[in-house]
Amino acid sequence: METRELRYFVAVAEELHFGRAAVRLGIAQPPLSRAIRQLEHRLGVDLLDRDRRGTALTDAGRVLLGEARAALDAVAAAERRTRRAGSPERPLVLATKAGASHELLQRLLDAAASEPGAAPVEVLLCEVGEQAGLLRAGRADVALMHRPFDDLAGFDTEDLCVEGQVALLPAGHPLASRDQLTMAEVRDVPGLPIARWPRLDGSYPDGPGPEVHTQSQLAQLVALGRTLLVIPASSRAWQWPDHVAVPVVDAPDVTTVIAWPSSSRSLAIASLVRSAADLRKTGAVDPDGPRASHDATVAQLRG
Structure with missing residues (x-):
């Protein structure tokens, strides 16, 4: 054909x-x-x-x-x-969900810029779940993604950090004054259903909450007192003054990874992966093996 x-x-x-x-x-x-x-x-x-x-x-x-x-x-x-690949001076394009992993992203960009001879990094901000499509389409070289939420099939990954999740609530809601919450509590808040993000196949889970697909939609709906959401703690970077983030103690941990197509043999990507792995938060991964882990990754990328 x-x-x-x-x-x-x-x-x-x-x-x-x-x-x-x-x-x-x-x-x-x-x-x-x-x-x-x-x-x-x-x-x-x-x-x-x-x-x-x-x-x-x-x-x-x-x-x-x-x-x-x-x-x-x-x-x-x-x-x-x-x-x-035929443009040696081109920047690496790093895709990441807008508002997510902000501190890690800033540290990674600073670390990459300090590497002699490293390729410049262009940041491509996207909505929830779009990183995989950008990588597969060749519109991005690497991406910051989140396990277990993002589609990592067909990509090589390096774990960077593990974090808990928070409930994003309207500032005036009674639960906003709590020090912590449980998943059972946030699932059963009268008049404040959990917002529904699309699944990997584009469909939405069942439930009374509003369907959202952009951060701006979510931010305004939370501020209006129409919904709440459980999100990784680092995503609070985009929250409004009308929002309050309360830790959810029994929510599943979220692992931030740097991902790239498994077929890649780019030295520029290898260098960026090394910089990212060096920035792992203390205790986020096995302290006995981070250097061996990402050295093996870099060796794989070099082919």
């Missing part, structure tokens, strides 16, 4: 209309129809059901749609990474 054929098929599969797909692709409809027929003939399966009522995907077509999207994304990412 050629990438051209995959692009044609994705357009038809998403539009479910050959005329609209042809306009989207900037080609005439007859050659588009022939290309899809030829692709079906080569694969030996029907990808589309065509009748007077319209066009629909077959089971085989639904499989190819998912695979084709992934293949085209991989081709685009390879193109971006290749072009970036």
Whole structure:
């Protein structure tokens, strides 16, 4: 299969209309129809059901749609990474969730800047859960991510620190005066449901809380007394004066990691990983093995 054929098929599969797909692709409809027929003939399966009522995907077509999207994304990412690798003076792009791990990020940027000959680092701030997509698309070289919340599949990682979580509450709420809370308490606050972030597949968990997908949405809803959220303690960097953060003593710990594509052999990324590993907080990881751990990582990156 050629990438051209995959692009044609994705357009038809998403539009479910050959005329609209042809306009989207900037080609005439007859050659588009022939290309899809030829692709079906080569694969030996029907990808589309065509009748007077319209066009629909077959089971085989639904499989190819998912695979084709992934293949085209991989081709685009390879193109971006290749072009970036051909620019020796380019900065490394580090993706991180806006407001998260602020102190660690600042220390990492300072440490990287102090390394002789190190590549400059450009920070790409994103919303919750977007780092994985930026890495896979080749739009970022490395990312600060959080286990167990972020999608780390296909990436190499280095643990940097472990932290607890806090409940972010409206400042005037009675629970805001507490020294600590439990998960049971924050799950059952009358009139203040927990906000719902999208899962890795884009769907939202069930519950009465509002669906949010940006930090600004969340910040205003908390300030208005419409929701609360349990978040890593370091994410308090973006909280408003109308917010109060209260430790949640039995919330799962969150591990901040630096992540990069497992196929990378970049010396610039290796240098940044070394700087990040040197900044681990005391007690955050095994004190007996941090140097051996990240030296092994750097050796892997160097190939």
